[in-house]
Amino acid sequence: MRAPRIALACGTAIALLLSACGSSSSGSSGGKALTAIGAGEGALKIIAWAGYAENGSTDPKTDWVTKFQNDTGCKVDVKIGNTSDEMFQLMQTGEYDGVSASGDASVRLIDAGLVAPVNTSLIKNYADISSFLKDQPYNSSDGKNYGIPHGWGANYLMYNSDVVKPAPDSWGVVFDKASPYKGKVTAYDAPIYIADAALYLKSAKPELGIKDPYSLTQAQFDAAVSLLKDQRGVIGEYWSNYAVSQGAFTQGSIVLGTTWQVIYNLAVADNPKLTTVLPKEGATGWSDTWMVAAKAKHPNCMYKWMDYITSPEAQAQVAYYFGEAPANPKACGLITDSTHCDVFKATDNAFAKGISFWATPRKKCLDGSGDNCVPFSEWIKAWTAIKG
């Protein structure tokens, strides 16, 4: 029977050709910054965190994208990324013009050549952005700026005050092997969550000597992984989709766990017993940057978007809806809740420094403490082993 053998041979040849083509495309150049914003291209495809680019489809009253579309003629197509890893993978497809990257994706994107440097002088609102967000290790490299800060915030501990008593003030409640809330605890479903365990151990087990939860020696990493394997026994569900987590807290199948303020804001409307707290050990968090894809098809629209989203009006809307500190403090006066910026400490540099913003762990320790830190590829493998 010659036909199947020929077919198989053809298939092999074609596939080897395809994979050879695929492997040569890695390590792209990184693109160039614009020198001037030209006319809008009429379309824009961006990857964003849920709640960052609302166009009225979640809640008709929550919409700042439509005004942008009307003002610039750039029709926005938003793809929600659930985790930084998902956003990194989506950017690898080359189909998007930009992304709201947290620190644990932004550095990877810069290193992989997937994003272009940004000419910040073209963004008129850039001058107003809080100085402690500019030229940070997660949004600049080699003296070049790679993005426009969007906003920042912490990962809070949310709990159902009817069920969880007394009111918790420590992350220890979610890491308690013998927790009375077994089966009703949640954790973020991404390898970066190992940093939350490390942050807790920084206070709970000072003998480990953890300083930066993203710069861990093998011993410190193993301790964090061991803590998480114990936590696995009390976990009801891991969450990566914010809407599913919101539903679980509302319904009561989850009563305790890490969350984003936006999930609390949405869930508390249906379940007033929910509360958030920033535990005493501190928290991990994220400082997000709008970045432009190296091969963006609509760079002018992307620059127009970055300028729009950092304007005081748009910043006020998104910071209030999402529950984060706006990058542009001029938004503070425009937010419906006049205490918003105080609550989120938008201009408090010291508080911002206290949050362990998401960053991608590298072999060469991020905090400069050495060259033997556990790299992110190990974090990814460990996460599968933790979940069993």
Add this chain to the structure above:
Amino acid sequence: MRRRVSRFVDGRPWLHLGALLTGPVAWIVVLYFGSLIALFVTSFYRLNDDATAIAEQFGTSNYHELLTATVYRDIAFRTIGVAALVTIIDVCLAVPIAFFIAKIAKPRARTALITAVLVPLWGSYLVKAFAWRAILGSPGGVLEKTFGHSPGYGLGALVVVLAYLWLPFMIVPIYAGLDRVPDSLLEASNDLGAGFWLTLRSVVVPMLFPAIIAGSVFTFSLSMGDYIAVALVGGPSQMIGSVVYANFASNLPFAAAFATVPVLVMVLYLLGIRRTGALENL
């Protein structure tokens, strides 16, 4: 022009066949085999340490990782176990249902019943999975509100949901297979004194064996690859699909390596079925 072409083709029947088959064969070779081979080739690459890009290193480190770290073995066996359980449950449910529709129901009711079996397939997978999430939720789920207790999310819930989702895929081949069981055989069995269950067990099921195998290929392979239902109702459990989905975004070569496991399992399953001779009668 047309006459010239038809004269050329007339004496060469292989040209007819070739022209007809080029499309489907190209589809299978390029898209199906080609993608499987591309997947296999990808699994030999490695992610660089900092996880920024796929390193240009060819090697078997992914397979080494799969074989040495016990967690992947556990996940693979768990997935096979769930798939097997789902298949057995679906067979037990599908045979009586299909038997009723094919042999006992009146001809008019038959059409309505088989439509009722097929209609859920028109519904979106996600809608059905979310519906089960609402049913099984604890507290506040439909089951709990009605009966006071719900199993909650976990492997048990996953088996229930997968058995529900793939049941039409089991019922339809068995229903078609029952057409080959002549009514005269059932009457003969009845005349000899066998009750309903004895007839089912010793006359119908052996004749249905190829159809059951055909259905089982569906339920087994669909369960092996599932990653959505397990995320919605499986609680914190992981199946092969979940690991592939999680690593797809961050470590593609490893996801490719792990994805060859279900392919291997299905190949072994089909080879095993071939030995029983069930494929001959399809």
